[in-house]
Amino acid sequence: xxxxxxxxxxxxxxxxxxxxxxxxxxxxxxxxxxxxxxxxxxxxxxxxxxxxxxxxxxxxxxxxxxxxxxxxxxxxxxxxxxxxxxxxxxxxxxxxxxxxxxxxxxxxxx
Amino acid sequence: xxxxxxxxxxxxxxxxxxxxxxxxxxxxxxxxxxxxxxxxxxxxxxxxxxxxxxxxxxxxxxxxxxxxxxxxxxxxxxxxxxxxxxxxxxxxxxxxxxxxxxxxxxxxxxxxx
Numbered sequence: 001x002x003x004x005x006x007x008x009x010x011x012x013x014x015x016x017x018x019x020x021x022x023x024x025x026x027x028x029x030x031x032x033x034x035x036x037x038x039x040x041x042x043x044x045x046x047x048x049x050x051x052x053x054x055x056x057x058x059x060x061x062x063x064x065x066x067x068x069x070x071x072x073x074x075x076x077x078x079x080x081x082x083x084x085x086x087x088x089x090x091x092x093x094x095x096x097x098x099x100x101x102x103x104x105x106x107x108x109x110x
Numbered sequence: 111x112x113x114x115x116x117x118x119x120x121x122x123x124x125x126x127x128x129x130x131x132x133x134x135x136x137x138x139x140x141x142x143x144x145x146x147x148x149x150x151x152x153x154x155x156x157x158x159x160x161x162x163x164x165x166x167x168x169x170x171x172x173x174x175x176x177x178x179x180x181x182x183x184x185x186x187x188x189x190x191x192x193x194x195x196x197x198x199x200x201x202x203x204x205x206x207x208x209x210x211x212x213x214x215x216x217x218x219x220x221x222x223x
Contacts, residue, residue, distance in 0.1 A: 033210075041148075041216050042215060043154070043213045045210050045211070048210060056210050090153060090154070094211070096142075096205060097144070097159075097205040097209075098144065098156060098159065099144070099156070100156065101146075101153040101155070102153060103152075103153050104153055
């Protein structure tokens with residue numbers, strides 16, 4: 001009965017490839033997020049969706065494209081991967097500010 | 111936009127002693143202040159939160175205090191144990207659905223046995 005789940009947990013790929021990360025939440029929350037956590041542990045918000053609509057889009061390269069097929073799912077597609085994209089990507093969902101994170105996807109670009 | 115500063119960045123505490131982590135925020139409209147604990151290789155997990163209508167909240171060994179006038183809030187951990195070792199993040203938000211959670215830069219807490 002995992003609240004927020006992500007797949008895959010680990011992703012190792014070469015520069016230039018395209019990859020996707022999937023996220024699902026069963027909490028019934030309307031708002032979902034993608035965060036990037038770099039090696040220094042800083043948590044940076046990338047995108048936020050409310051009820052399938054994009055509401056926050058931080059300064060993120062347009063190689064990153066989120067997609068929300070329904071309010072329980074928020075996927076992240078990354079085109080033309082670069083070395084600097086290596087990080088842990090966390091999905092989260094929230095209600096009234098309380099955010100719950102997924103287990104994270106460790107992306108390594110070689 | 112909101113800006114959250116967190117101090118210290120690292121903190122080492124003898125087991126059994128108390129630990130205090132402090133955060134300041136800039137947006138006076140922020141009204142929800144959660145704290146997250148992230149153990150090595152794990153997800154950030156909400157451990158305690160406080161809303162602007164209260165000044166203090168306690169849950170067993172952890173407590174959070176909020177000073178809205180000074181725009182700062184603190185996490186207090188008493189009787190620290192080795193399992194308290196983790197990175198702790200504070201955050202602030204206005205709390206509505208279209209307001210993002212702004213995180214502090216994290217504090218790495220190490221409990222020395």
